[in-house]
Amino acid sequence: MSLDSSHRGDSSADSLSVDVHAERLTFNGDNSFHRELRRRVDAEFKRGGTRQRDSAQMYLKTAAILAMFALAYVALVFFAVTWWQALPLALVLGTATAGIGFNIMHDGGHQAYSERRWVNRLMALALDLVGGSSYIWQWKHARFHHTWVNVAGHDSDIDLGVLGRLSPQQPRRPWHRWQHLYLWPLYGVTAIRWHFYGDFRDMITGTVGERPFKRPKGWDLAGFVIGKLVFFTLAFGLPLIFHPVGAVLLFYSLVSAVAGILLALVFQMAHVVEEAAFPIPDEAGQRIDVPWAIHQLETTVDFARGNRVLSWLIGGLNFQVEHHLFPRISHVHYPLVARVVEATCREYGVTYREHRTFGAGIASHYRLLRRLGRPVATTGTAPVALLPESLLHS
Template sequence: MGYLQSVSEQGVIRRTRPRAPDRPHASDFTELAARVRQAGLMRRRYGYYWTKLVLLPLAFVAACIVFVWIGDTWWQLVTAVAFGVLLTQIAFLGHDAAHRQIFVSGKMSDWTCLIIGDLFIGMSYGWWRHKHTRHHANPNKEGVDPDLDLPVISFTVEQANRRRNPVSGWLVRHQGIFFYPILLLEGVSLHASSVVRVLSRQPVERRLVEICLLSVRLAGFVMLVFLVLSPGVAAGFLAVQLGVFGLYMGVSFAPNHKGMPVVPAAVKLDFLRRQVMMSRNIRGNRFVDTMMGGLNYQIEHHLFPSMPRPYLRRAAPLVRAYCREVDVPYTQVGLFRSYAIVLRHINRVGLGERDPFDCPIVAQRRSL
């Protein structure tokens, strides 16, 4: 039989093929996983990751030496930008380690994340793991995905309606204007949330280790900055470094799910559809792959979280073709197009409009 194929405005590839009536949805991911394993895309890439595990920390140490050598000058704001970019790249490596993309051993992975996350980035691994695990289990599900629950931005009309006092209502209606600028504060938020979590009574594995590592990183880095720079230059340096770090992290993660369908907590979808239909890939070359830390292959990453980053690019055509076979919408757009989609979605939610990117399957299940 033939296919019916169309591409929507949001870049969703839809290709319909008659499917066997006795083939359950639950078997779709099983078959895809078998194809991926057969292609050798789940093998470890120790050479690739050990190179990064050695070079990125060395680059951080080298940046600190250059920082001290340059001394007290406003040119250090350029160094601050470099630190912001470098720390985000290190954060991407910690993300890979947390998903067991590097090591098979869970203990080895955890300690790698503690060193990378707490000591180099200044972000609690225990806090982030708890939050990120819930996101992966239910991306874009209301009341379940923590990435939908931000204190200042509403991603659903229901969230916007709960913020209707004069001040928060005005902010919600204009949230499209503030979204990208507010990402400049994301670095401060990550550090603050980490400190609050490890000092609170909430469960954190290896709490004492995290407190020690975070103290060395946060207090030690601030002390170094103020020892080398005069107070005004030091304050400017920290503001730029944190702003670049937060913005870079934000623009790397925001295109992945924002503006994709948001489903109610009661809606049940099989694993393949839950991960593919709520995620968006970013089209690009290897430079884009490097700058986004592999997060531009968000669909493949959500389907196979432990897949080493170098294989994501090779897995994408295989997954895209399979989604056509089983008639699952697969979204892929350019980087700047994704930013425009996110901004348009946030604007419409702030003005009280329903999600314009709701897919037919989700809409049907919501009505049920």
């Protein structure tokens, strides 16, 4: 499938240019806002003499996160002999695992880490180290999610199957009435599902959610296989040499649960909240009647932008608006980009969505889950034009 640059923005999935889709879902409208926004952001970097990638700050951050991961892993596997020693190490290891995903592989996968392709590829492979597939992630996240945010049937990140209803366009099941309660612990299974089911299911079926993708071949396939072997060796092979099966399974589950909850919550705070829209394509299912950049702004919400500690830990993903508009800019520059984006939105009369605190985002996500689980579901402040009456009573 081909989309021109005004539609797809800076999506790092440009390298995956093979057309594997029978239908095309495009965007429509005047792209002058997006062009002006990009011009202003580029001008801001030139004015400050700052490179958008290859930041020394990012290289130091990478070293710190990888060191924390390695030290926690070595201490947990080779030195911990009691539960009270293993428990805090497992919590640190789970946090470091999520940190690798938020920071290192995420920038690398979006080609935002470096100007050099091989560096980006190396950093993206950090996902394979912790149990995911960087190749499938490129399709699932960088291509499908980043292009069609919150569009049911196109954005697999909002597809929980029968377990949950994250969009008003998805069918409601009777048990969804309690999803605002039971989904929180299920978020802890996110990483475990990824390790044992998600990537393998996608490879076998050749689909991500409802959308087909090109299965890996050659070096990409080798990377998939080697990555899985390395991960399962680290997660089970080495630990089983030194610890009983029960202990290995217990602490694997704990580490994965910590990582899974962190990964799931950061995504949900950005898109599955009351303020985010869930756009509906036209009757032919081939077009969304707003420009690509406006679509990103309608479906994405920032949170806790003033919390520098949180921003450092989650790779600037509390600046989700900026990330979706400029995915090829390193996340360490998002506060700079945010000032330009917010000012431009104000000038053009475009709504800029933000939760001031992480807690406010959590509360909004909770309320939306509860509303979508009711027999009559609404989506809070989402534009009425995007929510036909038939969907409100689905």
